Amino acid sequence: MSLLNDLINLDLSDTTEKIIAEYIWIGGSGMDLRSKARTLPGPVSDPSKLPKWNYDGSSTNQAPGDDSEVILYPQAIFKDPFRKGNNILVMCDAYTPAGEPIPTNKRFNAAKIFSHPDVVAEEPWYGIEQEYTLLQKDTKWPLGWPVGGFPGPQGPYYCGVGADKSFGRDIVDSHYKACLYAGVNISGINGEVMPGQWEFQVGPTVGISSGDQIWIARYILERITEIAGVVLSFDPKPIPGDWNGAGAHTNYSTKSMRNDGGIDVIKKAIEKLGLRHKEHIAAYGEGNERRLTGRHETADINTFSWGVANRGASIRVGRDTEKDGKGYFEDRRPASNMDPYVVTSMIAETTILWKP
């Protein structure tokens, strides 16, 4: 055992210049992460210096067997918290050999929106609150829940402490440090209302970086749960009944919203979002209708609403923002299994580019 430990933790920088790069991409379901590693001759810090690569798309439902190559374009680099040293994680997106983004590649379209001059000028910031549930392996019942039964009702678990209230903190805490090490802009964590459910926040990040960082944070989280022998679930309503769902509330602001008089810009933006409620909802995650019921701190999926400090609304504006006359707002509709490239770019598109 200790020999394996020593080998995994070997610091290669004394013996070779070579580094290991783990290329990561999103698979055919739009939610599954895939990765494989390759050796590079020396340390790299600029994604454009990394070679393109390819993988077998027929094994991930992304290409037919007789024309199976899908090309990986490296887009963002992070330090590898598992291999350490100069080794890296590389967030990629997927293209046909002809250079067209494949259907599951949502980053391409988002990058286009974020490079539009109007959007660039507004410097859109995002803070994403990613919720997730930990499940026991084999039974797929939430961590800490008695198999064949239920824990006591919700109440004591939100930000709770203690062996009867908090399940899986080691995963959450190691994820926090791993993300800080990797260079992900993780801003906080907390235990959630449903026992076995947790949340981490990433932000503020600008434009396309938000999507990259959330996907890398999700990858690191799934690698950690793999080590811990626990199953990670991004399902928006893992347990039906009187148990909270899991969301990915997206906090958003533009330069105009952060400056004086921003509150009016915010109100206009919220109005526009209200006019495109159906389009947004359709892009905010599969199965969200099981979660957005109007109960358990959600707004009903069919109704668009907003309010100050109101956790039962579609959009919530914080008291500080109201008081200062500028700030940001929180879109509470996205589900935990949303694609951050889609959600962030759609919010920017609707509020900055779209003219009703």
Added chain:
Amino acid sequence: MAHILAPSTQWQMRVPKSSTFGSPIATKMWSSLFLKQNMHGAAKATGKFRVLALQSDNSTVNRVEQLLNMDVTPYTDKIIAEYIWIGGSGIDTRSKSRTLAKPVEHPSELPKWNYDGSSTGQAPGDDSEVILYPQAIFKDPFRGGNNILVICDTYTPAGEPIPTNKRHKAAEIFSNKKVVDEVPWFGIEQEYTLLQQNVKWPLGWPVGGYPGPQGPYYCGAGADKSFGRDISDAHYKACLYAGINISGTNGEVMPGQWEYQVGPSVGIEAGDHIWCSRYILERITEQAGVVLSLDPKPIEGDWNGAGCHTNYSTKSMREEGGFEVIKKAILNLSLRHKEHISAYGEGNERRLTGKHETASIDTFSWGVANRGCSIRVGRDTEKNGKGYLEDRRPASNMDPYVVTGLLAETTLLYEPTLEAEALAAQKIALKV
């Protein structure tokens, strides 16, 4: 209570800029905890999984531990601050963390924050924000490095303390000039019980039965007399690391019950240190798979309850002629017995029966070296003519902000009428 050390003014504590290792809770310490736990048949996680500290079957190397103990200071200036507050029941601690750009030394450098009060019974859903004001900083014994724990109290967005915020009023009392001049010291003896997970029966007790009667357990050693020492010892070191003024620990009379003492602390610090030490204790029991109980009478019958005796002295009590000042203070306390008792912890009537080293809840009494009284004065204090008094009435689930504030208020700010004083003096046989 343990020996008297100079109280630390903890707000002056400086968090060192660098550390040479990650978490001070070494891997070895935790694995010995798990060994002990198996021996007592304590934490049995559901299915095959140890729910809390994870060791899975399909990884041959425990890499989660390495990540948990990683020292990130070589890679980033950022630190993690765990904001801690008291929830809606008045006894539940809650916490969440946030990243800060660089290390911080004084609470005034920390940003205010907010949380969802509708999830802790402290605000309605349509107006749910409760604001956190950072009040005290401690080093984080779980994350190591420059990471910190922050004790906060809670306010409405308009700046009013919410009803469960007892610190605000205590801080007011402790900034009253009369109180400041008297430099009130507190030494608090926090008792607690450890329970087996899932069955909620005390640690070390046979499920479905009882251990041998009380006698061998107080300060005892041995596998048949001491249950959960690793938790008590880990807690001791963690608190010392964090900067909490922990002064001692001992096994208690009821098996599975322990005590630690914090003090001497000055004024509002006593409350901050106790709440932070309770938080650290519950984080440790969470790791160990054991349930922490602050219930004042966890098991009915011929088993001790759990208290939070509060030792107290003022400058005048500590100087020549102090014994007279102590007697006057006891007089004042006797006149406000009911007010104090109602603020000394829920369920205390199950504990203060007059048996098991307690005084009856309805009667106020005092005595030298008498553990069956409401207030006990030590033999040393009587002999030296100066010292401190011990209020034995508070329950283990008391709020230290309330109790310390009330003690200062009753003995320093409250002035009874002369007749009331005379009557009380007669009643409790005090010549003042």
